Amino acid sequence: MDAAQVKALASDLSSTLGLLGQLVTELENHRDQWDQQGRVRELVARLARQRNLDELPTVLLRAHAEITEILGGIRLTREAIEAHAVERIRETQSKLTDVTSTTESATLELMNGLDRSLELINNLEQQAAEKAAAGGFQDLRDQVSTLYNHLQFQDITAQQLAGVTQSLLELEVRVGAVAAMFDRTLGAAFRPDAEPAPVLEAPADSAHLAYNPDATMKRTRADQTQVDVTFAQARNGQPAEPGCAASPRA
Amino acid sequence: MKCLVVDDSATMRRIVVNALKSIGYDNVVEAGDGSDALQKCDGSIELIITDWNMPVMGGLDFVKALRANPAHAKTPILMVTTRSVKEDILQAVEAGVSSYILKPFTPQVLKEKIDQILSLAA
Numbered sequence: 001m002d003a004a005q006v007k008a009l010a011s012d013l014s015s016t017l018g019l020l021g022q023l024v025t026e027l028e029n030h031r032d033q034w035d036q037q038g039r040v041r042e043l044v045a046r047l048a049r050q051r052n053l054d055e056l057p058t059v060l061l062r063a064h065a066e067i068t069e070i071l072g073g074i075r076l077t078r079e080a081i082e083a084h085a086v087e088r089i090r091e092t093q094s095k096l097t098d099v100t101s102t103t104e105s106a107t108l109e110l111m112n113g114l115d116r117s118l119e120l121i122n123n124l125e126q127q128a129a130e131k132a133a134a135g136g137f138q139d140l141r142d143q144v145s146t147l148y149n150h151l152q153f154q155d156i157t158a159q160q161l162a163g164v165t166q167s168l169l170e171l172e173v174r175v176g177a178v179a180a181m182f183d184r185t186l187g188a189a190f191r192p193d194a195e196p197a198p199v200l201e202a203p204a205d206s207a208h209l210a211y212n213p214d215a216t217m218k219r220t221r222a223d224q225t226q227v228d229v230t231f232a233q234a235r236n237g238q239p240a241e242p243g244c245a246a247s248p249r250a
Numbered sequence: 251m252k253c254l255v256v257d258d259s260a261t262m263r264r265i266v267v268n269a270l271k272s273i274g275y276d277n278v279v280e281a282g283d284g285s286d287a288l289q290k291c292d293g294s295i296e297l298i299i300t301d302w303n304m305p306v307m308g309g310l311d312f313v314k315a316l317r318a319n320p321a322h323a324k325t326p327i328l329m330v331t332t333r334s335v336k337e338d339i340l341q342a343v344e345a346g347v348s349s350y351i352l353k354p355f356t357p358q359v360l361k362e363k364i365d366q367i368l369s370l371a372a
Contacts, residue, residue: 107261111268145357148268152354155259159303159332210258210305215332219352223334224359230336231350234343246334246352 006064010057017053024048082179089172096165100158107154114148156215163213219246252277256287256300256312257330262353266299266330269357273364284312291316295325297364302331302338310345317346326367330355 027044118141125137223246230245253275257263267278279295281287284307287300298316302309309329316322329347331338342350348367351359 104259104261108264111261111264145268145272149265149354149356151261152265155257155262155265156332156354158259210303210308212303212332214334215353217354219334219354221359224352224355227334227339227350227352230339231343234340245336245339 003064003068006060010060013060014057017056020047078179081175085175086172086179089168089175093165093168093172096161096168100161103154103157107151110151111148114144117144153217156217159211159215160213162211166211166213251275251296252279252294253297253299254279254281254287254290254295256281256284256298256304256309258282258301258304262301262330266360269355269360270299272357273361275364283307284309284315287312288315291319291322291325293321295322297368298325298327299330299360300327302329302333302342310341313342313345313347324371326364326371328360328363328367330360 024044024047027040121137121141121144128137227245253270255263255266255270255278257266263280263282267280270276270278275297279290281290283304284300286306287298288307291298300309300312304312307315309331313327313329316325316327326348327346328349328351329342330351330353332353333339334352339350348370349363351363
């Protein structure tokens with residue numbers, strides 16, 4: 001119902017109340033002629049006591065004004081959600097993607113450096129006059145290989161960030177749905193200039209299969225041993241208790 | 251021995267390849283997901299090391315598809331993954347995985363598992 005309809009209704013109500021008032025007056029003036037039992041008189045007296053009815057049109061108009069103000073607040077909230085929440089979520093997703101891309105590039109560069117270091121070690125070892133130093137070269141080579149292995153952090157953190165990004169995508173869809181709900185509630189008449197709410201596609205069901213948000217660097221040899229036990233039990237057809245085979249850190 | 255390393259992460263592929271080379275496996279082919287890996291699985295592949303979580307075709311589906319091919323019914327497959335839940339391990343066993351390694355791993359663990367599954371396959 002828009003403002004014009006409310007005003008028309010209030011006007012009709014006011015007219016009706018005026019007609020009712022005239023009717024009461026007429027009944028009062030002629031009650032002795034056709035209300036010998038006094039029933040009409042009683043009804044007229046009751047009607048006359050409904051003084052608050054006179055204020056109904058005013059109350060209706062005031063209620064409409066208050067509802068309009070509330071809807072204005074909802075519209076501002078909807079715009080704030082769209083302008084800030086959705087925008088910030090998208091920015092955060094973009095930054096997370098940048099972090100993953102940057103760390104991957106940096107990790108590959110580190111690997112290139114480690115590969116060159118290993119080549120240098122091999123060359124130096126061949127050139128070394130004293131073969132007694134060979135053991136030292138092997139230690140150096142082992143250290144570089146260990147560093148190489150530590151770079152698994154990039155894949156692990158990328159999976160964790162993918163999990164956060166996926167959560168943000170789902171949040172964005174839900175926030176977008178809330179904003180769209182406001183649009184439906186407010187109606188086109190309230191926001192004639194309103195653009196349609198952004199259509200946000202829900203993340204593909206299979207998207208989560210490309211990473212594991214529970215990935216962690218905190219795995220130990222004991223965790224691998226526990227996995228080995230579970231794996232062996234499963235292969236031998238022994239039942240395994242549900243839960244986490246390795247430590248539940250994640 | 252010709253190995254196939256399957257992982258969507260270029261970093262992880264390189265780490266696995268490096269670890270394989272450090273323990274004597276120099277002939278390595280790489281694939282970025284299960285679908286890519288299936289195309290590269292010719293008769294010359296003797297050992298497969300695959301990730302689980304990958305786009306397009308994940309490791310589990312890849313193993314199932316591979317096992318459905320009689321030519322690869324007994325090819326040793328090592329799953330290297332961050333997934334540690336028992337239900338996941340059970341699924342991997344049911345799919346036909348030969349052994350299971352948690353990421354992050356060390357070349358020593360990789361060598362142990364490879365030695366183990368190759369001795370069983372022999």
